[in-house]
Amino acid sequence: MSEKDLSTQVVHAGEKRVKSHNAITTPISQTSTYTFRNTQDLVDYMEAKLWGDEIEREEYGRYGNPTIATAEAKLAALDSGEAACLFSSGMAAVTTTLFTLLSQGGHVILTDDCYRRTRQFVTKFLARYGVESTQVPMGDYEALEAAIRPNTKVIVSESPTNPYLRVLDLEKLVAIAKKHNIKTVIDSTFATPINQRPLEFGVDFVVHSATKYLGGHNDLLAGVVVGSDYMIGAIKETQAMLGDVSDPNTAYLLIRGLKTLDLRVKRQNETADKLAHFLAKHPAVRRVYYPGLVSHPEYEVAIEQMTGFGGVVSFELDTDLEGAGRFIDEVEIPYIGPSLGGVETLIEQVALVSYYELSTEERAEIGISDSLIRLAVGIESADDLLADLAQALDKAFQTETLFQNVNGSHHLVPVVIQRR
Ligand SMILES: Cc1ncc(COP(=O)(O)O)c(C=O)c1O
Numbered sequence: 001m002s003e004k005d006l007s008t009q010v011v012h013a014g015e016k017r018v019k020s021h022n023a024i025t026t027p028i029s030q031t032s033t034y035t036f037r038n039t040q041d042l043v044d045y046m047e048a049k050l051w052g053d054e055i056e057r058e059e060y061g062r063y064g065n066p067t068i069a070t071a072e073a074k075l076a077a078l079d080s081g082e083a084a085c086l087f088s089s090g091m092a093a094v095t096t097t098l099f100t101l102l103s104q105g106g107h108v109i110l111t112d113d114c115y116r117r118t119r120q121f122v123t124k125f126l127a128r129y130g131v132e133s134t135q136v137p138m139g140d141y142e143a144l145e146a147a148i149r150p151n152t153k154v155i156v157s158e159s160p161t162n163p164y165l166r167v168l169d170l171e172k173l174v175a176i177a178k179k180h181n182i183k184t185v186i187d188s189t190f191a192t193p194i195n196q197r198p199l200e201f202g203v204d205f206v207v208h209s210a211t212k213y214l215g216g217h218n219d220l221l222a223g224v225v226v227g228s229d230y231m232i233g234a235i236k237e238t239q240a241m242l243g244d245v246s247d248p249n250t251a252y253l254l255i256r257g258l259k260t261l262d263l264r265v266k267r268q269n270e271t272a273d274k275l276a277h278f279l280a281k282h283p284a285v286r287r288v289y290y291p292g293l294v295s296h297p298e299y300e301v302a303i304e305q306m307t308g309f310g311g312v313v314s315f316e317l318d319t320d321l322e323g324a325g326r327f328i329d330e331v332e333i334p335y336i337g338p339s340l341g342g343v344e345t346l347i348e349q350v351a352l353v354s355y356y357e358l359s360t361e362e363r364a365e366i367g368i369s370d371s372l373i374r375l376a377v378g379i380e381s382a383d384d385l386l387a388d389l390a391q392a393l394d395k396a397f398q399t400e401t402l403f404q405n406v407n408g409s410h411h412l413v414p415v416v417i418q419r420r
Pocket of ligand 1: 090092115158162189190208210211221222223339
């Protein structure tokens with residue numbers, strides 16, 4: 001289906017045209033094992049497996065499931081990959097991929113702004129098994145190349161990153177990695193295949209926390225890695241040992257969620273863009289981080305390699321930890337909580353959700369401001385969200401946002417924001 005638009009692929013890719021009982025939806029195959037009609041049937045299956053023939057059936061739940069296989073085929077198509085492997089969570093996708101690619105004595109390079117648990121896994125956990133690592137500043141390609149050693153096996157990065165939405169130049173990354181024969185793993189959770197397809201730039205593996213936009217409804221945990229047939233086969237071998245498989249109910253919810261991915265993400269892109277521009281003009285907002293703003297350090301890269309800038313906007317308020325909390329407590333539509341990518345808008349104070357154990361000074365050292373807010377927009381009305389943020393900022397900072405109804409349209413445009 002690769003020639004079709006992504007809006008068509010999210011609905012049809014990976015799905016059998018005729019399914020059990022002529023149902024239009026992929027059935028949930030709720031089974032842990034698969035039976036054989038007789039001994040010859042079993043022997044035929046084993047022979048086919050031994051010789052690497054195409055096999056149309058499953059054997060045991062930890063090795064495969066038809067509902068999961070459909071989700072995997074759809075995800076592979078959306079990211080322009082040959083194959084995909086679904087996991088019980090995004091972290092399971094990250095850890096199982098790295099377990100497959102690394103051995104004792106290997107070396108990993110990480111960019112410093114990638115998901116905290118991924119960095120912890122590499123620098124703390126894999127270190128116990130003799131895997132070395134170097135962290136390099138995001139966006140510093142000279143430092144990246146200089147960190148390469150003879151035993152460097154993998155470069156792990158993310159784009160856009162959390163929470164600062166930094167954008168990695170995938171062309172530059174791939175050029176450096178290929179020159180030194182190193183594999184690349186990109187966490188593309190914040191972008192989704194709708195906004196960015198790293199495999200098309202020559203990246204080897206794309207991982208997603210499918211818990212976020214791919215599922216899209218804040219009701220499941222899953223992860224996926226997409227890549228070549230051969231390498232995904234190797235990762236599935238590791239998964240068969242670690243056992244971090246997904247389950248058919250989750251795979252069904254994921255398939256269902258994916259069908260509206262294109263609609264949801266495009267709407268979330270538009271809303272986030274509108275909110276980012278509004279926040280950038282507000283006197284109580286010190287700085288806005290959004291790849292669609294000209295002020296973003298990698299705006300030019302984002303324009304080149306992304307087709308949308310995503311649904312997350314981070315911003316620093318002109319206040320302290322308590323002041324940021326006062327603002328958050330005034331918003332009415334977003335829920336307060338971690339995560340992103342679902343239909344409900346979520347808001348969080350990054351210092352409290354991800355760095356609670358650190359002091360203000362320690363957080364400042366690693367570049368996390370106490371007043372940093374991460375807003376992960378859902379699919380609610382952009383105007384309602386904008387009005388909600390405006391009223392919360394006005395209450396928390398004694399500002400006054402006035403709205404004008406431009407050209408008789410229903411869209412509210414904030415025109416004057418002033419300190420009262
Ligand atoms: C960028 C990114 N990668 C990976 C993960 C891990 O995913 P999961 O929570 O599904 O294990 C997250 C979760 O927040 C994330 O934001």
